[in-house]
Amino acid sequence: MTDRHRILLLLAPALVILGGLFITGLGLTLLRSLRYFPGLGLTDPDLSAYRAILTSPGFLKSLGLSLWIASASTLIAAGLALAAALLLRQTFPGRAVISFLVQLNLTIPHIVGAIGILYLFSQSGSFARLAHAAGLIAAPGDFPALTQDPYAIGIILLYVWKELPFITLILLANLQSISADHESVARSLGATRWQAFRHVLLPMLMPGLAAASALVFAFAFGAYEVPLILGASAPKALPVLAWQSYTDTDLSTRPEAMAMAVLIALFGLLLLFLYMRILRSGGRDAP
Amino acid sequence: MLRKLAVLLLLSSPALADTAEGEALKAMSWDEIVAEARGGTVNWFMWGGADNINLYVSDYVAGILKRDYDITLNRVPITDAAEIVNLILSEKEAGITDAGTVDLIWINGENFRSMKQGGLAFCGYTGLLPNDALVNWDNPAIANDFGVPVEGCEVPWNTVQFAFAHDSAALAEPPRDMAALIAWIKANPGRFTYPAPPDFTGSAFVRHVFTHAAGGPESLLGPFDQATFDAVSARTWAILNEIEPFLWREGATYPNTITQLNELFANGEVAFTFNYDPAQFGLAVQAGTYPETTRSFGLTDGTIGNTNYTLIPFNSPNKAAAMVVQNLLLSGEAQLEKAKTEVWGAAPAIEISRTSPEVQAGFAAIVGHPSVIPAAELAKATLPELQADWLSAIEKGWAEQVGN
Amino acid sequence: MHPRLRLLAALALAGWLVLPFLPLAVWSVAHGWRFPDLWPRALSGKAWGYALSDTAGVLDSFALTVFIALSTTVLAALVGIPAGRALGLYRFRGKGLVTALLLAPAILPGLAIVFGLHGIFLRLGLVGTTGGVILAHLIPVLPYMTLVMAAVFSAFDTGYEDQARSLGASPAQVFRHVTLPAILPGLLAGALFAFLISWSQYLLTLAIGGGRVQTLPLVLYSFAASGRNDITGAIALLYILPGLLILVVTSRWITGRSAAVVGTLRP
Incomplete structure (x- = not known):
């Protein structure tokens, strides 16, 4: 057997399953978004579903909200994760406990975290009760609306909680492969601690940080169950809006749901492209 | 545990269709329908957010079905019936006419209208249920679901x-x-x-x-x-x-x-x-x-x-067994059980005066929950x-x- | 960093990580916990009694979720080991494209494909079946398994296999005695992640399971959505138990070297 055949044989099952399910799933979504629905008597593809959603204020608000959720969550989580990774690189009493908690968090389903955040931050939640006990508020309504709120604060809090450990773990793994020598060399050449971090360590961490951030962004942009639990009645996060359009008992809204899914997929593909580039350039530049 | 896994494996094979079509069922006697229903499984999609209601269905109703009819009741908790209407609609669109996912659904109002208008409901059989005699179809609040005539497409369960x-x-x-x-x-x-x-x-x-x-x-x-x-x-x-x-x-x-x-x-x-x-x-x-x-x-x-109902979708593969479930739900005993304060406190959808003296006495003996205004008062x-x-x-x- | 400041930062991090579990745990034993009470009026085992009862179906859902996650993991390993071997050991034309295709389902949100998948599975009679859900879970799971195995095989020396074969070992013996021991740590790490990704799926299960395949997250949401915080708390704690157990047993696998592998994983 030649290598070519061997490679093909080895890859075949994975390509058949992922190709079969993923590509056809995406393909059918695309067809339906073009209003090609022979079952409903629609046989002339057109772009009206896209026109409809792109001119609908509700959709644009949802798109904006989802982009806001993904950007804010990613930036905050990445920044805090960088700090956490630098902290956990050092040795101090209790480090093992924190490392365990960081790993534990990785195993927790998002939906559990979302419910926990809801019970903590809602206007009658744990923090509101503490504020009441401290005499800061008289009634739940006095507590700031942090969940089911228009700025999606609760959703962002959940992602910061859930993705901070994820990015931290990746950074820690990267830090293990970076020897401390680089920094000590820089320090011995007269660089300050900050300069050594800024010009030596950070560039070496950047590919890992960027790749992890791309994954977090993609997830926060496309997740359904988190905004379902923590989101406001309007505007809805894009995935929630798409699912509601899909499950509407009026089948005529289906092409619009499909068009939303295609736009979500396009954002995903863009992120995939960026991610592959980061991995490739990371592979070239990293020590 | 092993038995549960075996059940799971069975569930994972596509549902086997009843041999009898809906039309054939309508021509049968009740005894024939019960015989047909034996050994069947009913997937009942219902709102699942109240533990008391869940236990009434999974304990009381499912227990009797298993004991008396050898029917397995699989309670499927849902949060939004509209999603299920949509699922049945998708099945119809995909040409699935006899192997649908849903055998019974707790429903009323706009969702019933969607089911009926979309031709998604199994209709015209309710008169076959022996306990249908307990229902007062002359009451417009029962014969119409949010103004839409029921016309034998669903069976009342509770009045609220x-x-x-x-x-x-x-x-x-x-x-x-x-x-x-x-x-x-x-x-x-x-x-x-x-x-x-x-x-x-x-x-x-x-x-x-x-x-x-x-x-x-x-x-x-x-x-x-x-x-x-x-x-x-x-x-x-x-x-x-x-x-x-x-x-x-x-x-x-x-x-x-x-x-x-x-x-x-x-x-x-x-x-x-x-x-x-x-x-x-x-x-x-x-x-x-x-x-x-x-x-x-x-x-x-x-x-x-209004009244809420149970409905059998047109493509349920277990219609006979679902009809037996509906008949049981309508029985004086089952309606009495769920009317008990500690069980659920739900008002009956049947005429109490048409039930047995024991059931009537049971209803008379119910002491309401102090937080719940009596239905008669309302x-x-x-x-x-x-x-x-x-x-x-x-x-x-x-x-x-x-x-x- | 100043030691005291460092300790403070460490405490803040630990606190933040633990915080969301606290109200869940208290709610699971609470009977009547209304604003502004800091602690429930009364404690009760009612929610746990319900969640653990034979008829509530929560335990059945637990078993079902375990079954689905294990099946998905085994299938992903069977498919992912060969694919990982191809990607890790060989250079070939179109490798970038193949990698992108294998990676795509891990990065693209499930929502992008779930509607189309639903349409296909409906026609195949797979909606509402456990098998259909397992197949659907393979989509987000397989990329991880494949990429983890690719990383494992890229550090694998095929010389040992050649030696064993030249000594007359059958292919099965070679795999059993040479290949498997070498890739086992990586395989276990990959399996752990595969299990957890399947374990936490919500939307794919809801859509492909058609409501009938009731995994734990679906049961959890149905109580969360109806405001039964006590039962929600109990189910939530049950739901995180396997992850916790796996972590305690296997924590050495996701530290150190295999953590690098996490770098290719989804959050």
């Missing part, structure tokens, strides 16, 4: 009537009619709100205001009328916009769901919650969610009552449910004129 709840420790004397409630809201800023339609319960509250604005239900009976709607809805939006600044969070936002309103009420944030099924107040007190001092009331100008002032077309128009208008 809208009621309000308040904490008697915080508010001793609640307003007793709609005008007084509106005045109370304005006098007590931030203490009232309602879930944004199309939430099922929030939409029902708005219909009460709508009926109030119409000066009573008389002009709203019958099919949708645009002229009447325009006149009444203008007055309705005026009232709702007038009270908006006095609502919770100054009306800038509304709760998404009745659950969120219940939560606000449980935590003393608002003074009232309401529900189509007053038994829910008792269940919430038993669960510790609401204070013991919770009491409920209707309005002297009436509250809307029934002194009832409003009819509007037809589904009115509902759609009101919900759409609300989103444009009030909830924007």
